[in-house]
Amino acid sequence: MDDRVELSHRVYRLPRLPKARKQLILGVAVCLGTIMGFAGSTKAHAVPDRHVLAVQGAAVSCAEPAGPPQALKATTVSTVEQAYNCILDKSYGGKRLDHRLLLAAAFSRLAHELHRRGRDVAEATMPALTGDRQKDWAAFAAVYERVIDLLPDAALRQAAGAAAINGMAAGLHENHVRWDRSEPPTGAAGTVYGLGFDTSPFKGPLLSAPHQTTGPLYVTTLWGGPAAKAGLRPGDVIRSINGAPPFPGGILSLGAVHPLFQSYPDHAPVRLRLTRPATGRTWTVTLTPASFKPDPETAPQVTSQLKGDVAYVRVPDFGRGRADTALKAISDLGATKKLSGVVIDVRGNTGGMPGESDRLLSAFAHGKVTAYQCDIDDSCTAGRTDDQVTLLNLPLVVLADRDCASACDHFVAAVKDLEIAPVVGTRTSGVVSGVAIPYLLDDNSVLLLPALHHRGPGREVVNDIGVAPDHYVPLTAEDVSTGKDPGLAKALTLIK
Incomplete structure (x- = not known):
C-alpha cells in the first residue's frame, strides 16, 4: 500500500542515525524533533552572496517530497513564505491559528539571532499587522528584506532565514514539528x-x-x-x-x-x-x-534470548519490518523450548511506524482499537489490530522507560489501556503529538508537520504526559554500569 496515503505506515519516530533526511525525502515522515541519537549531520553548501533572500515570485506550493534528495540551496524569503503558508494550510490547528502569532514568532527568533551575533539593526522592528493573512505577510516580508539587505555576508543571511523558519516551528509548541535542513557528510557508505x-x-x-x-x-x-x-x-x-x-x-x-x-x-x-x-x-x-562507521554489534536491531522458558525480545524502534522480526524471534525461541511467556523490552525505543507497533500488538490481541488520530475538529480515525496475525496465546509483560517515545508511546498506551499486559519500568516520554508529514521547501529542506493528533485507545491524550507503568522499576546508571536489570527481573516474576 502507498506509504504516502496510508496513515498506519507513516512514521513518527526519533531516529538515531544521521540518515533521516534521505528517508524523509523518500516520503517517510518522522518525528521531530527527528532527532539523531548522537549527532545530526549536514553537508556544507555554497550560498549565493547578495541575492540570498531576494523575492523570487510566488512561493512554491506545499507538497510532499516526490523523489530523491537534492542539494540544499539558500533559504530565501520565498522559502520563509512557503513555510508560513504550509503551516497555516497543512498543520494540525493551522486553519484556526492566528497567522499574526506565527509571524511574531518568526520575527522574535530573527531579532534574537541578530542580537546574538552582534548584528542587530534599527530596521529590525516588527511591522504593524492588520489581521489580513496576505497583507500581513507582505508587511513582514518588506521589513525582513530590508534587514537582510543590511547583513554583510551569505552566512548571516542564511542564519536569518533559518531563524525565521525555526521561530515559526517552535511557536507551534509541537514535539513532532521540525524543520530539517541536514544532509549526511560525504564519505564512505554507512559513515x-x-x-x-x-x-x-x-x-x-x-x-x-x-x-x-x-x-x-x-x-x-x-x-x-x-x-x-x-x-x-x-x-x-x-x-x-x-x-x-x-x-x-x-x-x-x-x-x-x-x-x-x-x-x-x-x-x-x-x-x-x-x-x-x-x-x-x-x-x-x-x-x-x-x-x-558504527559498530554493527551496537546498531539498532531486534535482539532475543531465552530467560528460562520466557522469550525476552528487545525492540529498539518500530521501523519497517520490526514487528515480523520480533515475532520470528519469539517463534525461533519457541522452537527450542516450550515458552511460558514473553517479555517485550521497548526501553529506549525511538518510535517508528504505527502500523509496525499495531502488528506486534496483534500477536497478543485481536479486534481492538489501538489508537485514534484526530484532527482539530475532533474527527478521528481509528487504528486497529491486524487480526490476520496469529495470536501467540502467551502471557506478556512490557518493559518501558522515559526514553520510549512516539510510536513507542503509542504501543505502550495500547498495551495498558487494552489490558494486554502489565507495564514495568518508568513512565514513557509522552513525545507523541502526531504523525509528522514531510513537506519539501524550495531550498530543498523539509518541514515536518503533524496534521492529526494522537489519542490513546480510550481517546485519552498521551502527548506531554506519557504512560505510567503498572510496576515502577527504574533502570539506573548504576544498574547499567554494573550489568543489573531489576526491571527485567520483575517482569520475569510476573510471567511466573
Missing part, C-alpha cells in the same frame, strides 16, 4: 558523524521536550568512533559538558547538552567529566566529532 554514543535521557526527548526530562545524564549505547576510542562504557554518568552540569538544580540546561549533538561540519571539541558507577572512577576526557 555517520558525531561523538559516537547515545544517552539517557535520549536526544529526542532532551531537545523536543526538555521540561519532561530528569537527570542524571548517562551513556547508554556506544556506536564506535571517538567515544569508543576514549573508552566510554554504558552507564558512565556525564557530570559536566565543557564544565557545565547538564541538570543544574535538577533542571535540564539545553545550552549545556547541545555540544553533544553537533552536526557536520561542526567539530568543536567537547570536554566531558564522567563517573563510572561500577568502579567509582571519575575522570575527564575530550572528544571531537568525527565521521566513522
Whole structure:
C-alpha cells in the first residue's frame, strides 16, 4: 500500500542515525524533533552572496517530497513564505491559528539571532499587522528584506532565514514539528558523524521536550568512533559538558547538552567529566566529532534470548519490518523450548511506524482499537489490530522507560489501556503529538508537520504526559554500569 496515503505506515519516530533526511525525502515522515541519537549531520553548501533572500515570485506550493534528495540551496524569503503558508494550510490547528502569532514568532527568533551575533539593526522592528493573512505577510516580508539587505555576508543571511523558519516551528509548541535542513557528510557508505554514543535521557526527548526530562545524564549505547576510542562504557554518568552540569538544580540546561549533538561540519571539541558507577572512577576526557562507521554489534536491531522458558525480545524502534522480526524471534525461541511467556523490552525505543507497533500488538490481541488520530475538529480515525496475525496465546509483560517515545508511546498506551499486559519500568516520554508529514521547501529542506493528533485507545491524550507503568522499576546508571536489570527481573516474576 502507498506509504504516502496510508496513515498506519507513516512514521513518527526519533531516529538515531544521521540518515533521516534521505528517508524523509523518500516520503517517510518522522518525528521531530527527528532527532539523531548522537549527532545530526549536514553537508556544507555554497550560498549565493547578495541575492540570498531576494523575492523570487510566488512561493512554491506545499507538497510532499516526490523523489530523491537534492542539494540544499539558500533559504530565501520565498522559502520563509512557503513555510508560513504550509503551516497555516497543512498543520494540525493551522486553519484556526492566528497567522499574526506565527509571524511574531518568526520575527522574535530573527531579532534574537541578530542580537546574538552582534548584528542587530534599527530596521529590525516588527511591522504593524492588520489581521489580513496576505497583507500581513507582505508587511513582514518588506521589513525582513530590508534587514537582510543590511547583513554583510551569505552566512548571516542564511542564519536569518533559518531563524525565521525555526521561530515559526517552535511557536507551534509541537514535539513532532521540525524543520530539517541536514544532509549526511560525504564519505564512505554507512559513515555517520558525531561523538559516537547515545544517552539517557535520549536526544529526542532532551531537545523536543526538555521540561519532561530528569537527570542524571548517562551513556547508554556506544556506536564506535571517538567515544569508543576514549573508552566510554554504558552507564558512565556525564557530570559536566565543557564544565557545565547538564541538570543544574535538577533542571535540564539545553545550552549545556547541545555540544553533544553537533552536526557536520561542526567539530568543536567537547570536554566531558564522567563517573563510572561500577568502579567509582571519575575522570575527564575530550572528544571531537568525527565521521566513522558504527559498530554493527551496537546498531539498532531486534535482539532475543531465552530467560528460562520466557522469550525476552528487545525492540529498539518500530521501523519497517520490526514487528515480523520480533515475532520470528519469539517463534525461533519457541522452537527450542516450550515458552511460558514473553517479555517485550521497548526501553529506549525511538518510535517508528504505527502500523509496525499495531502488528506486534496483534500477536497478543485481536479486534481492538489501538489508537485514534484526530484532527482539530475532533474527527478521528481509528487504528486497529491486524487480526490476520496469529495470536501467540502467551502471557506478556512490557518493559518501558522515559526514553520510549512516539510510536513507542503509542504501543505502550495500547498495551495498558487494552489490558494486554502489565507495564514495568518508568513512565514513557509522552513525545507523541502526531504523525509528522514531510513537506519539501524550495531550498530543498523539509518541514515536518503533524496534521492529526494522537489519542490513546480510550481517546485519552498521551502527548506531554506519557504512560505510567503498572510496576515502577527504574533502570539506573548504576544498574547499567554494573550489568543489573531489576526491571527485567520483575517482569520475569510476573510471567511466573
